[in-house]
Amino acid sequence: MRDSWVVICVLGVTLIVSYGSVFYSFSLLMEPLQRELGATKNLTVGAFSLALVIAGLCATHIGSTIDRIGGRMVMSTGSLAAGLLLVLLSRVESVVGLYVLYACLGAAMAAILYEPAFAVLTRIFGANARRAITTSTLFGGLAGTVFWPLTQELMAHFGWRDTLAMLGAMNLLLCAPLHLWFLPGRSPQKKAVPAPGRASDSKSLHEVLREPAFYFLGGAFMANGLIFSALSVHILSMMQSKGMSLATAALIGALVGPMQVAGRIIELTVGQRFSIVRVGLLAMVMLPVSLLIFAASGFSLWPLVVFALMYGLSNGIVTIVRGAMPAQLFGRENYGAVSGALAMPQMFALASGPFLVSLVWTATGGNYDRVLLVLSAISATGVAFFYAAIRAHHRTTT
16 A cells, blocks of 8 residues: 555656646747747647647547556656657747647647546555545646746746756656656556445446436536636736736735645545535535626625635635546446546637637627626536536436
8 A cells, every 4th residue: 555655646746747847838838939930829829729639539548548558658658758749849940840749749648647647546546546636636736836937937047948848858757757667557457346325336438428427527527627727818817807906916816726725635634524426516516606706806805815715626626526526426447438538528628718718708898707707607507517417327326
């Protein structure tokens, strides 16, 4: 068991580096890429959106591969690919090259981010995977905190091209060896012994795809992912539209990250006393409530602070719910394939969320309060989908 917890620490470190170097770095690299390649902002962002779409398309295959052979070769190969592609990206000279490299990075992302890590932990820990998943997300939640200032500092001293090469080297020299040395390979997965309140049988992906609960759960996570990606891009502009200065808006927005970590600590301690279904439903409900508070805040500061606290808690806990619910509803033996299939629509939502919000903002005459009401309605639909998934699963098992 001690070796198993070493895997959690290893995945924690590699998740920080993987998310920080491949995912979070783009927000800082976007402007120099746009300037160097002579591209528009939308065209540059489109390359990253393409990466997310490709990651979603590859997620099911990556997950099923981990089900068959374990995570060692999958995640170490993903880290090698990510490292080499970041190095190549540091020498990109055209928009076509940018899109080709980010498309390939999307495939690598499918093998190194949360979903494959959750699949590895589920194989190792079985019925106790929830605690392991929660612990790993505590590490992952630090990726932006570590890599935004680190990337910014590297760019200030070495420029964006050499910074990308350094980020690639981190994947090649740190993540790939850690995955290769510490993650389990082809060792057979232990047959799950059903725990009270858990699904009694593990189902194949083919069987799961015939269940309404799968599609309801996918819809819930898709709605949540759309809100998260949309706010990641538009949240500061939304706050400024309420009369906040950029500095104040950034300060309030900075509360979200620590609250995500706080939510995961709460789930690791108090939340373990309750089923993941109850915890998930509460976290999902918090999202539309927080958005309504944001919309109704007017020019007051404290409602925005309350929004940031609630939104951060919700998002932090939903990440864990996303990792634990597939095993809860559909069993653990084919967890990788099932969770990968669930990740596909969420990745599409992550890719399209900011653009869709821009369209709604234009359609509502530039009124962000109306946009927030639309987002609240979408997140409320996600809550309904989540509840419907629980009910549909209950009907199939009784």
